Amino acid sequence: MKIIEVENVSKSFSDRKVLDSVSFTIEKETICGLIGRNGSGKTVLMKCICGFLTPDSGSIRIRGRLQNRKQDVSGNMGIIIESPGFLENESAYGNLLYLARLRGLIGKSEVKEAIRQAGLSPDDHKKVKKYSMGMRQRLGIAQAIMEKPDILLLDEPMNGLDEQGVTDMRTLFLSLKENGVTILLASHNTEDIALLCDNVYRIDGGKIHI
Ligand SMILES: Nc1ncnc2c1ncn2[C@@H]1O[C@H](COP(=O)(O)OP(=O)(O)OP(=O)(O)O)[C@@H](O)[C@H]1O
């Protein structure tokens, strides 16, 4: 089953056409890799898929439903795009509980579970302002997975992670896939792409290549 369908999507910024009639699909319960040079449009494409950006033309369907201004279909989607903002004077648990309560879909136990899954401790009272880059990245991953989304958009999720962190997150992403999650993964790391992805798309010159 195709869970994400991108059809003829174009997106320009002033005179620069970043996405030029891009079409591709992602099968449910797969990990799909997105590669391409700096500035090739990976992040812009992900932002279009989750509804942060509106394409100039073309269509995006999530689970068969059209993504557009009138209806946000990205409800059950976990996202890491660029560095997420956190409350600097709160702990990891404090931050994610705050976000969870804003949406009202999950409670304390799910928040704690996600923090553990990302390799942090819900009992650690350290404030986020004292976090290293890798710890922040792990917290971003915890945030993305805490509501148990069935689609994850991961833009360079391994940024700042040490070797153990990378190994842990590879295991986590593969186990999420085994449990029915579909992942779109943008990465410059060929090893992550080779180990994790069922198929890979490359963006170059605004076009997508298989
Ligand atoms: N909001 C914006 N306004 C204007 N130009 C933008 C905007 N967002 C992205 N761009 C441009 O779109 C192009 C693609 O950017 P994008 O961030 O998608 O690249 P990328 O493939 O994710 O690169 P990287 O590998 O460095 O993350 C770049 O030329 C960028 O300058």
Ligand SMILES: [Mg+2]
């Ligand atoms: Mg990018």
